[in-house]
Amino acid sequence: MAVTAAAAAAATTAPQLGPPGQADESQLGELLIARLRDAMLGLGEPAQSDDAQRLAAELAHAQRDYRTGGYASLAVRLPRLLSTAHAATTPDYLLLSRGYLLATLLLIKLDEQQLGWMAADRARQLANASGDAVAIAESSRQLAVLARKAGWHDQALNLALTAADVPELRAAGAPGEALRGLLIQSAAYTGARQGDPDGMRELTSEAAAIASGLGAGASHVVVGGFSTATIQLHLVSAENSAGDPSRALAAAESIDPTALPSAERRARLYMDMAHAHNKWGHRDACIAGLLAAERCAPQETHARPAVRALVSGLLLSGRTTPDLRGLATRVGALRA
Template sequence: MATTGTHPAVADPQLGELLVSRLRDATLGLSAPAGSDDPERLAAELDHAHRDYRTGGYASLAERLPRFLSTAHAVSPPDHLLLARGYLLTTRLLIKLDEQQLGWMAADRARQLAAACGNAVALAESSRQLAVLARKAGWHDQALTLTLTAADAPELRAAGAPGNALRGLLIQSAAYTAAWQGNPSGMRELTAEAAAIASDLTHGRQLLDLGGFNPATVQLHLVSAENSAGLPARDLAAAHAIDPATLPSNERRARLYTDIANAHHRQGHRDACITSLLAA
């Protein structure tokens, strides 16, 4: 359940507006570089921005991420992979802020940069973000094609554990789209495929900068998918199977509680809904 307002993912509307305006100017090349262009410092700055995102540090992120983009663009020659990662984070943030028009620009830029450096994981992730935007636009068939085509790419299959984890993220995204299409059986089949990939990975928390991928995150997507399919009872059953401590970030744990709140709201459970929102 999203709160009302211009930017549902950020509690302070003014902070949401500030984030969008700064990201817009940085994306359009209207912001002057404001940090060190040392490659190691730039990489550390992006890592810090990812931590801000995972922990909900939006005030810090409003300073750090636009500054990173402007400075990274000024480096000659530019680090295409580092910039691609920056634009992937930008896209995820803009999606949460419901700024789809600017999100399309950031996602397409991430895809071009990932293609330029030949990084299979970043390229597949750009397809996943484009699919999210397509789903939000109501283009469900295109969203499914983007995710499932990217998941079958030979380069991604050859990318080891990160590539397998990204395949899982793509397939669970496809499952969510299937739920929006009114295809719960297809959604559960795809979710089971993603869960099998997660269970086969030897590392517990893959792709933390992309939201994380492990059995708990697959189950979290199932919660959201059952909710989107209009089945709040199944949503709550799936949610109760998750230990929130196994989710990789504050952002993911908050998503769990808001999905639970939404399910309770649909069933008319006012007190349980409020409790879940407060937990989020």
């Protein structure tokens, strides 16, 4: 894949990818992590222009790349955006905060918790400096996710539910209501991880009521989307975490994939279904789910460590079909 000279200079220790036909997409996650790390350390190469409109357009493009699973583009665009925005004569705190929030989302997906904490903390500080209630709430949500992943469940619940009750967020219109719903969703997922499925379902119902009140037009007011369909998608993950794959699959079966707002969300549905089938011992259905996720967002599917780990487990636990062998090669679990 072609990269600019500036991006290449910012990633001298990163894995290098060749032209599109030769690229190993399983390395895209490592490449993205390395370039984000360098940008966050001040080693990235800013673009020549820091025009405010250009930066806003670059952020919008990076967010679109996230929704479509375009990791190759993100590996160039997002680190360069952060470096350029930091080098601007008058830094735009809100734009920087949103850039770091996007970086946090990616680092969480890529299981890079240390850099994720760093990005989330910067996002919170920059959001506070901007005074934007939605950005402040989103930074709290990402910190809650990281706290949950660290096993700090009480703190994760406190972060999410406290942020959801901030008056400024309630006054922020549809984006604020969507963030309230996402924060409550996050708390629900933490409940599932704590072994409280009833509490998880109660909080999920509360988030669903917010989504229903917003209507279908609100699905894109936040990067990942928020709607009744994404609430149901969240429930699939939560039931998986609560240890009930049958409920997870039942929740998944009620989702129309075309109602989900992005390729990233559709891939998440099929990944979650694959995990549920794996827990239930449905080997062929698990592989089918992973292949469906790959069709939705191939670069993201190939780059994610969670997918690689699942495929590696499948290689060890049963027969290796041509479909599984091909997938294993593409995600880096089996070198050709």
